[in-house]
Amino acid sequence: MRKSREAAAESRRAIVETAAALLRERGLGVGLTEIMAAVGMTHGGFYRHFASKEALVAEALEQALDEKAATLAPQPGRPAREALRDYVALYLSQAHLDHPEKGCPIAALGSEAARSPDSARALAAGAEQLAACFAKDLGGDPIEARRQAVAMLAAMVGAVVIARAAGDSPLRGEMLDAVRADPAFRALLDD
């Protein structure tokens, strides 16, 4: 049942993509058997593509975070501040709470990832990337923009983590509202 070189590369890509979604949905404890089954393969084939589960996890997180940062990249003819505004609005939305598998890996996996070095490194690199994009898009004094970018990232991640844990209690929506109404966020979102 061997596949062509091209098809094998596609298998690899599918494993990373599927892992990126399943990890965010179910956590770092999700098994290789389940990931491979979701791709349509058996777990035995895994080690032709990756050295270890940890290697896959790191690659999946990196890719997911790069995709997120890419949506913040400057687009010709569109103000950077607008791209940031849309990013923040989507981040602080019910849709984001409901779909961790497509959402921010830091919010979905932050507390667990801090305990496994490779995952932590991937998340930290992503956080740094996001903070740098935020600061650039905010503009103004670079030092204050950087500080505000880092503080905004903290508030966004914390709001989504707590709101998700809140289930369907009132705190769920209140978390999003309270952060959106904070001065720095209002200035951006009301633009």
Add this chain to the structure above:
Amino acid sequence: MRKSREAAAESRRAIVETAAALLRERGLGVGLTEIMAAVGMTHGGFYRHFASKEALVAEALEQALDEKAATLAPQPGRPAREALRDYVALYLSQAHLDHPEKGCPIAALGSEAARSPDSARALAAGAEQLAACFAKDLGGDPIEARRQAVAMLAAMVGAVVIARAAGDSPLRGEMLDAVRADPAFRALLDD
């Protein structure tokens, strides 16, 4: 090797306390065998005290969060705002980053707990409790105090989650500094 009723109650208390620390240190994946061994018992004795692992986890998280909220309780002859200031200063400290086992369960377990209903309920109840204490201690207009309390909680949790994932990169300290320097936090911390 049976123990007295009193000693059995002490065993139960020790299991909850040990679990509260180990869960925050190692995550929800920590095994009953390890928890019981840390208490000085074998895993076989566990089910005389608890119906399931999940029941222990919920109880351990509840207790840890109650302890946290208790440090915010009003003390005779001490301004509420001062208690809140100290709480926030400790929360946003290197010591808190370095000792998750004694720290905030929401920051230590937030993203994983969101996936297991009982744990999520415990964390959400704790978050609500903290938000209510914050709002009361902030004083002023109740609506705005509540909003600010919720937003501060989000920023604090997010900052600790990201800072812990950041390992020893510069982002670790920057996270704490950026949130501390945010207007609402400065107003409180500079008192």
Add this chain to the structure above:
DNA sequence: ATTATCTATAGATCTATAGATAATGC
């Protein structure tokens, strides 16, 4: 007699590896 704890184990995971299979690519 009751019961807190222990030993032992069932049954279900999980990561990783070994060896077989069958299709690609030379």
Add this chain to the structure above:
DNA sequence: ATTATCTATAGATCTATAGATAATGC
């Protein structure tokens, strides 16, 4: 001939339970 994938399995977990043991508490 090479190699992508599969089957099968080793070895190490993990939660939960069954039954034995021995000390408490009546």
